[in-house]
Structure formats: C-alpha cells, structure tokens
Amino acid sequence: MSNLYIGPLDFNPAGQSISMVDLANPDFTRYPKFKDALASAKTAELAAGDAIYIPSLWWHAVQSLAPVNMLVNFWWRELAERNAVPFASMLHGILAIGRLPQREKEAWKALYEHYVFGGKDPMPHLEEAHKLALGARNQDLVRGMKAYIAESM
Numbered sequence: 001m002s003n004l005y006i007g008p009l010d011f012n013p014a015g016q017s018i019s020m021v022d023l024a025n026p027d028f029t030r031y032p033k034f035k036d037a038l039a040s041a042k043t044a045e046l047a048a049g050d051a052i053y054i055p056s057l058w059w060h061a062v063q064s065l066a067p068v069n070m071l072v073n074f075w076w077r078e079l080a081e082r083n084a085v086p087f088a089s090m091l092h093g094i095l096a097i098g099r100l101p102q103r104e105k106e107a108w109k110a111l112y113e114h115y116v117f118g119g120k121d122p123m124p125h126l127e128e129a130h131k132l133a134l135g136a137r138n139q140d141l142v143r144g145m146k147a148y149i150a151e152s153m
Contacts, residue, residue: 003033004059012093023061092149 021031028035044052045065045089054060062071097108115122115134128135133145 002035003035005031005034007096019059019061022065092153 005021007020009017021027021034026034026038046052064071066128096103100108121134123131123134132141
C-alpha cells in the first residue's frame with residue numbers, strides 16, 4: 001500500500017480513498033515507490049459493450065481512450081448483510097487503537113488475527129449458543145452489538 005501514496009482516508013470527493021500520484025505524469029522524485037506499483041500493474045483495454053470484474057479492494061484506475069464514453073460501476077459484495085461496514089470499522093480502529101503504545105497495538109493485532117482474520121472458529125470449545133458475536137447472527141444480536149459500539153463512541 002505504501003507504494004500507492006494514498007490520500008486522506010476520511011475525505012475524498014469521489015467517496016473512496018485515492019492515490020495522490022498523477023498517473024498521466026507521475027512525479028517519481030516525490031513518489032519514488034510508485035515505480036514498484038507500476039511494475040506490478042495490469043492493463044486491460046475494453047471495447048464498446050465490454051465489462052470487467054475488479055475484485056473488492058483492488059486498486060485500479062480508469063482512463064477513456066475515446067472522446068465520448070460511459071462508465072457504470074456496480075459494487076457487489078458476497079455478503080448481502082449491511083450489518084458492518086469494513087471501512088467504518090477501520091476508521092474506528094484508527095481512532096481506538098492507532099495511537100496506543102506499540103506493545104498494546106501488538107496485543108490488539110493478535111486479538112484481531114485470532115477473532116477476525118484467523119479463518120477458523122476461534123471458540124470451538126463453546127456451544128453455538130454461547131459464542132454470541134462469533135456465532136450465528138440474528139437481528140437481536142446485531143442490534144445489541146451496534147448499540148454497544150454506539151455507546152462506546
């Protein structure tokens with residue numbers, strides 16, 4: 001990510017964070033690691049009627065080669081539920097954890113790895129009814145989790 005020179009996370013006229021580098025005229029003196037980003041970049045040229053699927057969280061740029069064009073974005077997520085917004089969670093993490101001492105950040109990183117990113121059931125020793133936030137979701141549980149988060153802010 002550091003080779004993309006990402007702009008402010010919490011404000012952008014387009015709604016999403018963008019690279020501060022001018023793709024048409026990159027300033028490699030100011031943004032030297034951007035050369036690495038370009039070296040790993042992929043290019044696709046689409047014709048009229050073509051579509052391209054870009055996976056979630058893939059950084060991309062779009063350039064028109066014709067004087068008149070149309071671009072349509074469709075944001076699709078595998079999970080239809082709108083109970084959690086990952087970007088809001090990241091901002092909350094920056095607010096809540098970002099300035100803690102390094103020792104505490106490492107402890108929180110381990111907890112996130114175990115409970116969020118581990119990929120396995122972090123509590124196989126508990127019955128499903130006792131897993132709560134890590135178990136099966138229902139409206140009451142989600143409502144309670146949201147209320148807890150709101151109250152903690």
